Amino acid sequence: GDSVTQMEGPVTLSEEAFLTINCTYTATGYPSLFWYVQYPGEGLQLLLKATKADDKGSNKGFEATYRKETTSFHLEKGSVQVSDSAVYFCALTNTGNQFYFGTGTSLTVIP
Amino acid sequence: KAGVTQTPRYLIKTRGQQVTLSCSPISGHRSVSWYQQTPGQGLQFLFEYFSETQRNKGNFPGRFSGRQFSNSRSEMNVSTLELGDSALYLCASSLEVVGNEQYFGPGTRLTVT
Numbered sequence: 074g075d076s077v078t079q080m081e082g083p084v085t086l087s088e089e090a091f092l093t094i095n096c097t098y099t100a101t102g103y104p105s106l107f108w109y110v111q112y113p114g115e116g117l118q119l120l121l122k123a124t125k126a127d128d129k130g131s132n133k134g135f136e137a138t139y140r141k142e143t144t145s146f147h148l149e150k151g152s153v154q155v156s157d158s159a160v161y162f163c164a165l166t167n168t169g170n171q172f173y174f175g176t177g178t179s180l181t182v183i184p
Numbered sequence: 185k186a187g188v189t190q191t192p193r194y195l196i197k198t199r200g201q202q203v204t205l206s207c208s209p210i211s212g213h214r215s216v217s218w219y220q221q222t223p224g225q226g227l228q229f230l231f232e233y234f235s236e237t238q239r240n241k242g243n244f245p246g247r248f249s250g251r252q253f254s255n256s257r258s259e260m261n262v263s264t265l266e267l268g269d270s271a272l273y274l275c276a277s278s279l280e281v282v283g284n285e286q287y288f289g290p291g292t293r294l295t296v297t
Contacts, residue, residue, distance in 0.1 A: 105283035116188075116274055116288035117227075124283045162227065170215055170278065171240045172286055176226045 075100040079163045079175030086153055086182050094148040094178045096137075096163035104165040106130075106139055106146040111160045111177070120148075120161070153182045185211060188289035190275050196295045202263040205292045209256050209277030215239075216258040217286060218250060221272040230273075233258055234280065262294075270296045 080095040098104065105124045109117040121130030126141035135150045146163060163175040189208045197203050209216050217240075218230040229242035233252035250260040256277075262269055272293050276286035 107285055109288075116290045117276075118288070119285045122285055166283060166286075169240065170234070170280070171229070171232060172217065172276075174219075174227045174229075 075104065075165060075167050075171075075173050077163050077165055077173050077175040079161075080178050082160075082177070083179040083181060086180070088155055088182055088184050089152045090182075092148070092150040092153045092157075092180070094161055094163075094180070096146045096148065096175060098144050098146065098163075098165050098173075100144075100165055100167050102167060103141075104167040106137070107164040107166070107172075108135070108137055108146070108148050109162040109164060109174075111162065113159075117162060153180070155182045155184055158182045188275060188277050188287050190273075190289040190292050192292060193290065194293045194295075196297060197265050198297055199265055199267060201265050202261060203265060203294060204259055204261045205273055205275075205294075207258045207260075207275030207277075207289060209258070209275075210287055212279065213277035213287070214256050214280055215278045216252055216256065217276045217278075218258070218260050219274040219276065220244075221274055221291070222270075227274070230260065265296045267296050270294060 076099045107122045108120040110120045121132040123130040123139035129138045160177045166172045191206045215234045217232040232240040236252045252258045272291045274291045276288045278286045
């Protein structure tokens with residue numbers, strides 16, 4: 074069945090460091106891919122998405138490219154801030170509208 | 185447009201009791217999904233409702249049930265509560281468009297003592 078595997082955390086970075094959180098997926102057909110972010114005490118918020126191969130999703134300095142050949146959707150940011158500290162979830166949806174989430178990666182950015 | 189709302193935000197119940205949680209989706213969204221989030225198990229899918237019908241179901245015991253009303257509002261019920269049911273319960277809604285994102289509510293924090 075469909076599934077998402079993402080990099081285990083926690084990840085701790087210094088402010089202005091480069092961030093990569095790896096995400097790979099298993100799915101039939103052509104899923105849509107997402108990154109969600111969860112701040113403490115809140116629900117999940119959509120960060121970015123890509124709906125077809127080679128699409129690049131971007132938002133708030135974060136980017137991820139849908140790579141069908143490597144079945145990956147890695148999240149990157151060139152310079153993280155303390156306010157980026159949160160838990161990040163990779164997810165996919167396919168036909169049938171069911172979503173599959175990764176286990177989440179906790180990011181802490183220290184000043 | 186108002187976001188997904190969940191009530192109540194916090195609940196404390198005793199083992200053996202039952203609980204009902206409510207979710208109001210974004211206006212126009214007909215798909216509602218429920219998730220359980222715990223530190224140990226992460227985000228686990230409970231079920232999805234569309235047009236008052238359960239369309240997808242996760243791997244949870246029958247104590248967990250749900251329903252959806254004609255206005256797309258949804259409720260989930262947990263009977264005979266166990267300590268392990270303590271979790272953040274998240275509701276998400278989406279448009280019935282393949283590939284569309286889900287929008288999450290703030291969650292209901294359930295504590296079972």
